[in-house]
Amino acid sequence: MTIPILLLLGTLAWGFRKLFIVPSNLAHIPRVSILSLLWSYISKEPESERIQRLFLPLANESGHPIILVWTFGLWIIHVLDFKIGETALRDRRWVRQLPPQDLLIWRLVGRSNLAFTIGETWRKHSKAVTTAFQGPPPIESIVRSSKELFTVLGEGGTFKWNDLTLRVTLDILGDAILGHQFKAVLQPHSPFVNGYHDTMESFGQLIREKEKKKGPDVISRMLECEDLTFDDVLDNVSVLFVAGHDTAAGALSSLIYYLAKYPTYQNQARDEAKKVIQNSDTLDQEMLTKMPFGLACVQETMRMNNSSNFTLPREADTPMMLGKYHIPPKTMMCFNISGIHHLENTWRDHNTYNPTRFLSPGSGDDKSSFPIAPFGLGLRQCPARHFAMWELRGILAMLLVNYRWRLVEGSIHSEVVQNGFSFGTNLNLPRDLDIVFEKL
């Protein structure tokens, strides 16, 4: 054999080893079969199904839900244990990893924002964004957008609900974050809505206008923060839209889906909402706090089909422990939210939608006693979690007192929810969700 051929074979063997063979310092951790994973990626299996089919059986069986997952040449530890994950996410030595430098996402959201920075720069953004979200919940926007939604639903009929949720959540984000009404529900093809889908450049113009005329929105509050430059604010607005649009729309799709599938729970939630709202055609925060069953429906939805399957990966510079496992430095770790929400040891009948499980003692608005974490945990927990929860609870209440709904005959979702393929975005977004609405 000639030297070039030997060199080629050597390089191929080295490449194969690097790509497919588990590093010896991680070999002690239970791992998902590479072949099964390869097939899952090639067949475009949605992330949530991959977790149910491949991750959970291994985690349930090992009794110690820390597992190793091959992700196109990267070995990532997935934590499916709430307590171990919570401790790790609160430990500052686990540092959030940033996406590779050459991805398109940087062009979209810029480099100076809350989601894609670490250390001191992140702390500056986090302080400003968290403060900006501390205002009162955007109930007025929710009511306004719900009413616009009702003009589209009219007397009822069959609607592609996953499309409508994208429009209604865009309107609420626009109103609450920018103080700008996109009217995506009423005018789905307006220049701004079309423009938003192509590029987010128009944000700069809106923020310039905001500088002159501030309002009760998140951006006005951010503009008041002396630490942030105009570009910081612009990048944060883009990131809030990127992080907050699909996630909220996916959750709203799933919520309406489960209540369509389980009419008994829908009726129970409606009875509760009617008792509180009575003849009023509007809502306030206090009314929503008097609807614990509605809240339980939202939580059970997030447990069953959370918009976000897992957090972005973290890495530590020093050796770490995860439960009983030694983890070498520079190993990637992520908190597997969907896995944690379905672990057999934690959840009885984990695949059954049952909101009443959230009504036991310790319920109410403080859910700390339940091992769910739809918004992640620790330092990098979602800064808009309260905003998103009010949004879901508010739209649900408005819909309940105005409409009844069900799945369309022969729905692809009649057995289990069907999410779109989401590799790379890690999101659970129900696809082709046709819902029949009937005006009350």
Ligand code: HEM
């Ligand atoms: C149901 C809706 C939502 C879900 C399930 C959700 C989930 C999450 C999760 C799990 C994280 C943590 C990621 C990690 O630790 O790596 C996160 C972070 C984040 N979320 Fe949300 N989110 C939702 C809605 C929103 C909304 C409406 C906004 C904006 C208006 C938003 C903005 C963000 C931002 C900026 C971060 C990054 C925080 C940081 O890196 O410090 N999210 N979200």
